[in-house]
Structures are given as C-alpha cells and as structure tokens.
Amino acid sequence: MMTESHVDRLTSQLRRMAAEFRIKPDERIREGEMAKRLSVSRTPLREALNRLVSEGYLTFTGGQGFFCRSLTPERIMDLYEARAAIECEAMRHAVSRASPAAIAQLADDLDRAEPLYERTTDRLALLEMDEAFHMALVRLSGNAELERMLENINGRIRYVRMMGLKMEDGRPGRMGAHRTILGALIARDQDLLLAELRAHIEMRKEDATQAVRDAFSHIYVQAG
Amino acid sequence: MMTESHVDRLTSQLRRMAAEFRIKPDERIREGEMAKRLSVSRTPLREALNRLVSEGYLTFTGGQGFFCRSLTPERIMDLYEARAAIECEAMRHAVSRASPAAIAQLADDLDRAEPLYERTTDRLALLEMDEAFHMALVRLSGNAELERMLENINGRIRYVRMMGLKMEDGRPGRMGAHRTILGALIARDQDLLLAELRAHIEMRKEDATQAVRDAFSHIYVQAG
C-alpha cells in the first residue's frame, strides 16, 4: 500500500480525538496548545486540521481558527440516513455484480466471527466486527466512492454507535440480521435485500440519537 | 454566513483547476512552482492541498507529495451511482418532510428558469441551472449531510457533465424530467418519484462516461 505519512497519522489521531469528544464540541482549538500537547509543530498540525475540515469533523472560520463540530441528534439522524443511502445503493449493485466467491468469502468470515461475537464483552470489538461486515458488504458493489463515503460516515458515528450498543439484547438480533441480509444477497433478491438492510440500519438510528443525548450529558458532567 | 478565508478561496481555485483538468491527472504537483504560479507561499498552499485530499480530488504520498487523481470512466460511474444514492435517499425523506410552500417555491423557480433554459447556448449556464435544481431538491430533505455529499460529487463531475451535455436533444427531455419529478413530489408519490429520479440520473451516466473518454483525448492532445 501507499506510504503512511506523518500528517496521515496526525489526522487519524485528531479524528479519533474529535469522534471521542476528547475535543469538546464547539470549542475553539488553540493551535499552540494542541501542537505542544501532540509534540508537533503548528505547520503539520494545521495541515491535519484542514483535512478534518473537509471530512466534516471541524469547521474553520477565518481569523478565529478551527472549531470542533458538535454532534447534535439531528446530525446523527442525517448521518444514519446517509449511511442507509450508501449501503442500499451499494447492495442495489452488489446483487448483480458480486461474485459468488466473494459472497462465499464473506459468509465464511461471518461464520468464523460468530463465536467471538457471542463471547466478547468488549463493545469496541463488537462494533468493529459490525463495521467490518458492513464495509465488506459495500465493497461487494465494486464502487470505491461509496466505500470512501461509508468510511467517513462510520468514523463520525463510531463512538455514538458504541455508546448506543446494548450488550444484552442487541447481539443475537444483529447477528441474525447480518445472516438474513447475506441470505438475500445470495438469493439475488434485491427487494428483500434492500428492505432488510434498511430496516437493520433504521433500527439502530433511535438508539444512536438517544445515545448522543447521554453522551452530551457525560461530556458536560466531565467538563463541569 | 461565515467569513471566507484566504485558504478557502485558494481551495476553491485549486478545486476548479483539478476539476477542469488544468492540473493533469496523475501529475505530481510541485509545490514551489504552484505557489509561485498562484502568488502564495507554500504554507497556505499545502493547507489547501490537504483539504483537497480529503475531498477526493488529490492523493498524497509521504515523501513524494500531492498528485492529481485521474478521472477514469470507472470513477465517473462510481460518482454517478453515489449521486443516485444521495438524491434518491433525499427524495425518500423529502416526500414526507418537504413543506408545500418549499415545493411551490421550487416549482416557481423552475417556471422562471424555463425561458432562459430554452434560449441560452451557454453550456455552463445550463449545467448550473440543472445543478441548482437538483441541489434544491436535496435541500427539501432537510438533511445537511446529504447536501454536503452531493456538493462534493457535483464539484467532481461538473466538467465531465458539461462535456457530456448535448445541446440539441437534451434540453426538452431534461426540463420535462424535472417537471415530472416535481410533479411526483407534489403528489407525494414516493415510488414514482424515486423511479423517475433514478431514471433521470442513469440516463446521463453513459453520456458522461463517453464524455470523459473524449476529455482524456483532449487533454493528451493538448499535452502532446
């Protein structure tokens, strides 16, 4: 693959900080302070911050600098809808383009992941498996742009999804839904596939918006 | 609105240069030369270039710098599919959310644009009217993220669309399609709306991929 540069790593680091609310929403980012904190100079820091502006994590106002965008419940809804748009479009094409071999591979991965899925108590691990499945699904469409967009969306809602993860009851349903979706894809049944996928995504939307409200209170409790 | 900064303008300028193929596909961007050409220093130039990396116009490789991404026919197809995904999802929600007043406003705009639409021979003006209609459509969904994404996609396929614009026969069909789409929205007929919109977008996909092939030959004829 391509050489990962220093700015790439810095961007990832800041992206994570923003997504985890380690940078407070609506807060002005003071470059000098942040640069010292991350042990880099302001020049590469600003390059990374500029990338995050284009990725939707930050805003930039001339003369004032960079601000962390807040994740309101409305924006979470927007992102979930965008996610549904991307994934459904991908499936619309995957149903005719995905090779049986690629689908079989994904089914295999699902089988191998299942025991871990049932056993683990690590929410992040659970989420990563879920994300990996959906990314693999989109990859079956052969559309690199849809892949890019989903990656962006996932990054932005990752920690909200994690907070919304209900360990008790969510797991069997989720795993079952993944199997149903894959089944519809194998059967090349577009209507069923799209219906199942959309329902699967919509189901989590409400959990997530509730989660972001909880998250907000957490943040402001921490901050005082 | 928010203060537009110097880097914002620089980003727009470079974005346009990339979209118009004034920066050659796969070409390495030499920062010193480009900085001199645009009469800025390398620091703000690199900030703008970093934004364009995140917007999908450029790539960045550590130790080598920035490269213009080439627009292959495959990527054009990908972008058109992504466009269909965004616009259809937007309509799916607009059908229940858009206020009658907002829809009436759009219908009015369409009426007032029609004479100009029939008369003008300026391809760019034509394209801008088309883009404005589709952006307004998506805005009816109330989803800011879908809006953002469509803006990005439009920027990247703008000049390819312009090349693919057929002045002779495309105009009446296009205008008619816009009216049909709006009619379905007014009737709150989701199925019809989505079908019409998707057909309208798909219809231009082939034109555009052909156009990008033409564009490529143009570029390489110029470059020698």
Next chain:
DNA sequence: GCATTTCATTCTGTATACAGCACTAAATAT
C-alpha cells in the same frame, strides 16, 4: 452600577529557512 473604550496579551496567518529524502543522470563495472 453599567456600558464603552482602550490597552495588553494571545492567537492566528504566512513567509522563510533548513534538514533530509527522493529522483535524475552520469559514470563505472560487469
């Protein structure tokens, strides 16, 4: 007491300098 203005401080915005790496081309060896 409240608003307003002024001043000091701090931060942003950009140029520039320099170190180190990557590419090119010439030269040498096989």
Next chain:
DNA sequence: ATATTTAGTGCTGTATACAGAATGAAATGC
C-alpha cells in the same frame, strides 16, 4: 551494451519567526 552504483540537484517536511488581527481585562466615562 546493460545494469548498478553514486553523486548532484531539487523537492518535500517541519520548525520558527514575525506581522496583524482578535479576544479579554482593566480602566474610564456616563
């Protein structure tokens, strides 16, 4: 003649310095 090495050149990557703008606090006027 071709492949490989090596020196040279130019570019990227980052730190730093400095100018100008914005913010906040203190002081003054009403």
